[in-house]
Amino acid sequence: MTDFYSRVYEIVEQIPFGRVTTYGAIANCLGAAKSSRLVGVAMNYSHLTHPHLPAQRVVNRIGLLTGKHHFIEHSMQELLENEGVIVVDDRVIDFASLFWNPSDNI
DNA sequence: ACAGTGACTACAT
DNA sequence: AATGTAGCCACTG
Numbered sequence: 001m002t003d004f005y006s007r008v009y010e011i012v013e014q015i016p017f018g019r020v021t022t023y024g025a026i027a028n029c030l031g032a033a034k035s036s037r038l039v040g041v042a043m044n045y046s047h048l049t050h051p052h053l054p055a056q057r058v059v060n061r062i063g064l065l066t067g068k069h070h071f072i073e074h075s076m077q078e079l080l081e082n083e084g085v086i087v088v089d090d091r092v093i094d095f096a097s098l099f100w101n102p103s104d105n106i
Numbered sequence: 107a108c109a110g111t112g113a114c115t116a117c118a119t
Numbered sequence: 120a121a122t123g124t125a126g127c128c129a130c131t132g
Contacts, residue, residue: 002129002130004128004129004130005129005130022114023113023114023115024114024115027114032127032128032129034114034115034126034127034128035114035127035128035129036114036115036127037111037112037113037114037115037127037128037129038112038114038127038128038129038130039113039114040112040113040114041111041112041113041128041129041130042113042129042130043113044112044113045130046113055113058113059113060113060114060115061114061115061116065113066113066114067113068113069113070113076113108132109131109132110130110131110132111129111130111131112127112128112129112130114126114127115125115126115127116124116125116126116127117123117124117125117126118122118123118124118125119121119122119123119124
């Protein structure tokens with residue numbers, strides 16, 4: 001576990017139920033706007049260090065479920081739909097209004 | 107210490 | 120509009 005990853009997980013934990021955010025937004029909130037890829041890498045490791053992290057609430061900038069293949073037990077789409085988030089064709093419907101900006105909450 | 111990696115993005119063709 | 124390319128940077132081996 002590292003500081004940067006911990007920072008990422010802290011933010012992901014704060015994503016409200018039924019809302020989503022993006023890798024870029026999280027990176028930006030950490031003051032590392034160009035490190036969106038690192039957020040993705042952090043999420044890849046999250047299942048080891050933070051198994052219960054709501055990783056399904058983190059999608060890419062257009063609401064695409066790019067990380068769905070990393071979900072083993074439950075599908076990313078299933079988890080989102082359990083929260084009332086509609087997903088069609090691997091994309092979050094009404095993504096713009098469901099988007100939660102981490103910077104607004106910190 | 108150095109090169110490779112990646113759940114991303116923005117820009118170019 | 121739909122692909123392709125190229126920066127990005129903390130972590131890992």
